[in-house]
Amino acid sequence: MSRAEPLYRLQLVDIELDQAARTLREVETALAGNPAVQHARSELAAAQKVYATLSAQVRSLELDSKSQEARLREAEHRLYSGNVRSPKELIDLQRDIEMLKRQRDQMGEALLAAMLEMDEAQQSVARCQQALDEASAHWEGDSVALREQRRAVQERIAAGNEQRAAIVAVVSPADLSLYKTLRSKKANGVAVAVVKGKACSQCGEAPSSMLLQQARGETLVMCPNCGRILYSV
Secondary structure, three states: OOOOHHHHHHHHHHHHHHHHHHHHHHHHHHHHOOHHHHHHHHHHHHHHHHHHHHHHHHHHHHHHHHHHHHHHHHHHHHHHHOOOOOHHHHHHHHHHHHHHHHHHHHHHHHHHHHHHHHHHHHHHHHHHHHHHHHHHHHHHHHHHHHHHHHHHHHHHHHHHHHHHHHHHOOOOHHHHHHHHHHHHHOOOOOOEEEEEOOEEOOOOOOOOHHHHHHHOOOOOOEOOOOOOEEEOO
């Protein structure tokens, strides 16, 4: 067995662990919040806010309308009670009554329009609630599969860590330190390059025959071009 072989096997395990870790992060993110459910929940919250605003507006208009109706009844009572005898005061009172009736009618129209809007908003809330219920139901099914996937990935990571520990046990501290340093510096995390067709599989450089011979033995040989450890079968 060449000196580079355990480092190559360690790299295969580390790459698998890296992939498993990425998959686990993606699964955890998906489990943390489904976009469809979040969107439906946001739409429901917005619809509920609109409905609450319109409900408050309707209540306010109803109170104003009742107050206006009370003022109108009071003015009409004064007009027909016989207590007002001054012609000028009677004319002013009649004008006030006409104005109060116009205001009452305007308030009635505004109240009716607001009530129609409130009904539409209530229907929108119902639709959004239904959409949220449906999205949540679909998500429940999806989350079962995601939880199973998470369990499987966690098992892969646990097995990979055990395998990694067994390999690390036979690697010298110096070789392990070099391997870690190279992995951290290379963009693709590849510290050990396989020799294929007498060339480095990562950069294509063709090392000398002497270097290739050394790479098969107890010497760690670095690719003269990319600086990776060469592993030659």
